[in-house]
Amino acid sequence: MINVEIGDNQIHEYASGISAGEVLENVYGKRYGAVAAVVNGIERDMSFILDLDCKVEAILGESHEGLYILRHSCAHLLAQAVVEMFPDAKPTIGPPIDHGFYYDFFMDPIGDSELKELEKRMNKIIRTNLKIEREEHDNQSLRDMFSDNKFKIEIMDDKIGEDLGSSAYRQGDFVDLCRGPHVPSTSHLRWFKLTSTSQAYWRADRNREPLTRIYGMCYATKEGLKERKRQIEEAAKRDHKKIGKEMELYMIDELIGKGLPVWLPNGQILKSEIENYALETEENYGYQRVTTPALAKQELFECSGHLPHYADGMYPPMEMDDGTYYLKAMNCPMHHLVYRNKKRSYRELPFRIAEYGTCYRNEMSGALAGLLRVRMLSMNDAHIYCTLNQVGQEVANNIKMVQDYYSTFGFEDYHFRLSLWDPENTDKYIKQPENWNSTQNHLRKILDELEVPYVEAIGEAAFYGPKIDIQFTTALGREESMSTIQLDFAAKERFELSYKDENGEENGEVFVIHRAPLSTHERFVAFLTEHWAGNFPTWLSPNQIQIITISEKQKDYARKVRQSLKDIGVRVAVDDSDNTIGKKIRTHRKMRPAYMLILGDEENQKETVAIRARNGEQCNDIPLSQFINDLSIEIRSRRKELLLVTKQD
């Protein structure tokens, strides 16, 4: 007999050789929704045999761990269906991911019809409720089992010494190399859907074999799957590409080229408002403005290291009669020259210069997406030249600046990422390991001291130094970098940056901080649009006020109100057409003005306005002068909420 501890210190006695699943079923009943078990802290299959005293916990299908197992099992199920349908396909790897799973196969690409067919086959396997069984093998017999799949053999080769690849999981005729654990049988995998296919490369290396990747989503319950589908639909409504078209924020024309959006008048308003806000902020933080050219000579980018390290990201060279020119992918090299333009004193540090410029990056055509990834970037860029001692304060200021910005714009869902170089793959980086270590530790220390939570990411650094990136997830679920604060230890040598220190010595220890707290205007506006679903705070709104007349009798009054609002800089339009008022409201909702003013005889006589806020709230009989006053406060203070209306009652 063995003692098994379950839940809150309950000890049960069982015969040795009982399975974890039987114990759990004995305690919780048959339908308690567990997919696997934790035995003495280690995740195990339900079939795991208990032969010593131990502690057993259930992993519920709806828990984080449970979903992970469910999705992993669902990936196996997909592989089974694929091998059944395409006997030559070689499964490679198939991990669980957020919301679902994917599996990469060495096989010819497939289309939608095959995807549907696979889904059918998977459902069939689910209905037959195959048992999913773990098998232990020694290394040699595992290799024999997978001898026709070089990818699995390669995985085993990699795991030599780790002593992990000793198990396989079998369901019917299908067997896959796997650590497990898995759900007990295929009937647990009912709530899945195959979503898409794409091409990936073995080991994410484009020189290796191209693989067909199949994505699916998978949940423990019907409701879970339904909720996810609903989320995707909701997100699609916020998509900046959809709203951008509806609100006429930007356009892309074939004749100009892909990745080269044109800012339409409404989008330009957003851009200008953001720019003005940044200008104000940067003045407070001690930045000075400069403007540098869009192109520069090859020698500059060789000096900066862009050509050796970033050539792929730049447009090809232009041969001129006096040399070779490149469009700039970044402002930094030119800003370094601004710094170097005269002898600097320690009294000038930190020296901060900002530029509202455009950079040009040769993104691969397949990567371009709406405003999120473009080839011409409007950047709110700046560089800070300072001593190592000053780096901490400057980085802290920038983190604060970012947080202030985000709070004004209403962003709450983001996380910090410390982006490090990859010592295993140094080609992309300036090879100075000791500098990498010291600057990375420096940034890490700053973040720790500020008590800002962050994740670390290897291989995400800039070629000249580590970064603090602020990561967002788009409405459609893709993670993107928004703001960035980068520490550059290489520029000082490459550009011979120096200053005269307190002792009158020429000191070459100039550190450069590259920062773009507002991302690029393109990406920022994309996020802003998705975040607010186009219902921007009043100060940003391209159409702040829409005036609607009830009949043609109020034409003059409407024009008078419009002029009063224009006088204080409000963006306002009048609709005095002969449509019905319901029709006018419906029409103008598309442009999402913060407030609509409904003007009839009553308002005309009393010099008042009837306010219909964007959220549907209604507020009548407000004296025009009061409205103007309140509105201007709302706009000037860059308030996020439409407080004007609720304030009245």
Place this chain on the structure above:
RNA sequence: GCCUCAGUAGCUCAGCUUGGUAGAGCAUCUGAUUUGUAAUCAGACGGCCGGGAGUUCGAAUCUCCUCUGGGGCUCCA
């Protein structure tokens, strides 16, 4: 750049499976209507069905190539 799906009127889409004179709603314009909070009525205008080639007596529809867009890979702000 690679894989996949899709391109029909300014916008949203039907027609394509099974080839036979290009459709709807909204928007626009013109009348009528003068309206109190999410679509007033009527009429008109609008398309070489992304572009090119092929198959066919005949192609929006079938085949191939190409361009553009969506999703993914890779890359990155």
